[in-house]
Amino acid sequence: xxxxxxxxxxxxxxxxxxxxxxxxxxxxxxxxxxxxxxxxxxxxxxxxxxxxxxxxxxxxxxxxxxxxxxxxxxxxxxxxxxxxxxxxxxxxxxxxxxxxxxxxxxxxxxxxxxxxxxxxxxxxxxxxxxxxxxxxxxxxxxxxxxxxxxxxxxxxxxxxxxxxxxxxxxxxxxxxxxxxxxxxxxxxxxxxxxxxxxxxxxxxxxxxxxxxxxxxxxxxxxxxxxxxxxxxxxxxxxxxxxxxxxxxxxxxxxxxxxxxxxxxxxxxxxxxxxxxxxxxxxxxxxxxxxxxxxxxxxxxxxxxxxxxxxxxxxxxxxxxxxxxxxxxxxxxxxxxxxxxxxxxxxxxxxxxxxxxxxxxxxxxxxxxxxxxxxxxxxxxxxxxxxxxxxxxxxxxxxxxxxxxxxxxxxxxxxxxxxxxxxxxxxxxxxxxxxxxxxxxxxxxxxxxxxxxxxxxxxxxxxxxxxxxxxxxxxxxxxxxxxxxxxxxxxxxxxxx
Numbered sequence: 001x002x003x004x005x006x007x008x009x010x011x012x013x014x015x016x017x018x019x020x021x022x023x024x025x026x027x028x029x030x031x032x033x034x035x036x037x038x039x040x041x042x043x044x045x046x047x048x049x050x051x052x053x054x055x056x057x058x059x060x061x062x063x064x065x066x067x068x069x070x071x072x073x074x075x076x077x078x079x080x081x082x083x084x085x086x087x088x089x090x091x092x093x094x095x096x097x098x099x100x101x102x103x104x105x106x107x108x109x110x111x112x113x114x115x116x117x118x119x120x121x122x123x124x125x126x127x128x129x130x131x132x133x134x135x136x137x138x139x140x141x142x143x144x145x146x147x148x149x150x151x152x153x154x155x156x157x158x159x160x161x162x163x164x165x166x167x168x169x170x171x172x173x174x175x176x177x178x179x180x181x182x183x184x185x186x187x188x189x190x191x192x193x194x195x196x197x198x199x200x201x202x203x204x205x206x207x208x209x210x211x212x213x214x215x216x217x218x219x220x221x222x223x224x225x226x227x228x229x230x231x232x233x234x235x236x237x238x239x240x241x242x243x244x245x246x247x248x249x250x251x252x253x254x255x256x257x258x259x260x261x262x263x264x265x266x267x268x269x270x271x272x273x274x275x276x277x278x279x280x281x282x283x284x285x286x287x288x289x290x291x292x293x294x295x296x297x298x299x300x301x302x303x304x305x306x307x308x309x310x311x312x313x314x315x316x317x318x319x320x321x322x323x324x325x326x327x328x329x330x331x332x333x334x335x336x337x338x339x340x341x342x343x344x345x346x347x348x349x350x351x352x353x354x355x356x357x358x359x360x361x362x363x364x365x366x367x368x369x370x371x372x373x374x375x376x377x378x379x380x381x382x383x384x385x386x387x388x389x390x391x392x393x394x395x396x397x398x399x400x401x402x403x404x405x406x407x408x409x410x411x412x413x414x415x416x417x418x419x420x421x422x423x424x425x426x427x428x429x430x431x432x433x434x435x436x437x438x439x440x441x442x443x444x445x446x447x448x449x450x451x452x453x454x455x456x457x458x459x460x461x462x463x464x465x466x467x468x469x470x471x472x473x474x475x476x477x478x479x480x481x482x483x484x485x486x487x488x489x490x491x492x493x494x495x496x
Contacts, residue, residue: 230391328347
């Protein structure tokens with residue numbers, strides 16, 4: 001890019017982008033705003049490499065008595081829920097007694113053989129977005145919210161067909177998670193989030209001791225490209241410090257993930273140009289003339305940014321071929337069921353999770369928060385303390401420690417596109433084990449994959465946007481099943 005700063009490039013793009021009309025995923029929008037604040041002139045966000053903190057798990061304040069709390073957290077039935085045969089739980093785990101800081105979780109046991117299935121933690125990104133909103137209710141959970149905002153329908157591609165699945169709203173200030181010390185919301189960041197998530201897990205396993213020795217995996221998307229590796233690194237670090245297996249981590253999987261800022265941002269611009277959304281000339285001028293080492297903006301740069309805004313403002317940048325939500329109003333009766341995600345599903349989820357009877361059934365909002373539940377927090381990211389510019393060193397660490405690492409990418413996402421992920425993986429300088437090949441689901445190409453030495457698999461998911469399980473639930477379920485089993489994605493139309 002010559003003298004252009006790829007990192008600062010997103011700063012102006014996102015600033016200008018947010019001056020225009022925005023459609024699409026709020027999770028992706030928050031990521032845009034966060035990247036803007038991260039690289040603006042005078043930003044105080046620490047971008048240095050991530051290092052885990054040692055957490056003493058035998059400390060009484062950390063591992064508290066959880067006797068009887070599991071049954072107290074059991075969810076008998078959610079309002080408007082169809083009949084199911086698996087158990088579900090929801091509640092709070094206190095991670096700091098002094099501050100009164102507690103994280104909310106929602107847990108669904110496997111549809112079958114729960115005693116044998118692994119434990120999977122799912123995290124959404126933002127930073128500051130809810131895994132209950134996206135992961136549980138709009139992506140890979142057992143239910144989807146109907147258009148009436150009152151009832152639920154089954155998701156026949158729920159990931160609890162493959163695992164016992166745990167959703168966590170993190171950090172405090174996200175969703176139903178909270179702190180009684182409001183200053184906690186001003187000191188959030190990657191390191192604190194990782195430590196709190198680790199403390200949550202150790203305590204949660206005390207409440208659900210049958211999962212203590214179970215194979216454990218972490219998955220997530222978007223800014224969880226930070227959360228997931230950072231939590232995994234914290235687990236590995238503390239297992240080694242304690243000289244024992246505190247948490248039986250086996251692998252991680254991240255999708256459309258923020259990995260390495262420079263290649264992520266370069267890949268976004270290249271993707272939009274190659275998909276005929278912005279012109280080649282605009283891409284060239286942004287790359288050539290947008291230099292953010294000074295406050296001056298060359299006219300060629302500003303013209304290119306103006307064109308960029310015009311070109312992307314009226315599409316969903318997080319799924320470039322998806323329809324937009326033109327009517328977010330609830331309906332008197334549920335719309336006809338479909339496995340394809342409704343573009344207005346966020347409005348239905350918001351209405352459902354703000355219902356008093358739903359919160360009571362979930363054992364949520366027990367302190368009666370002064371604000372509504374939101375899919376992405378309004379009080380966190382503007383004061384985020386640290387966010388490394390890359391998590392590639394952590395990925396190398398996992399490969400060196402024998403952990404399974406899969407990276408997937410919905411190929412219609414324009415925000416953290418497949419191009420970005422390919423550039424980031426290339427930067428890792430890994431040798432190829434299995435060359436690029438198509439993988440199949442239900443007799444069709446589900447996407448493409450490549451495997452690298454050290455047990456890293458990269459897989460695309462065809463026709464999927466930023467939230468892959470929302471747009472391609474069947475292909476996403478196939479992906480997670482193969483990841484958890486450690487088996488290659490199928491190379492033929494006929495699958496075993």
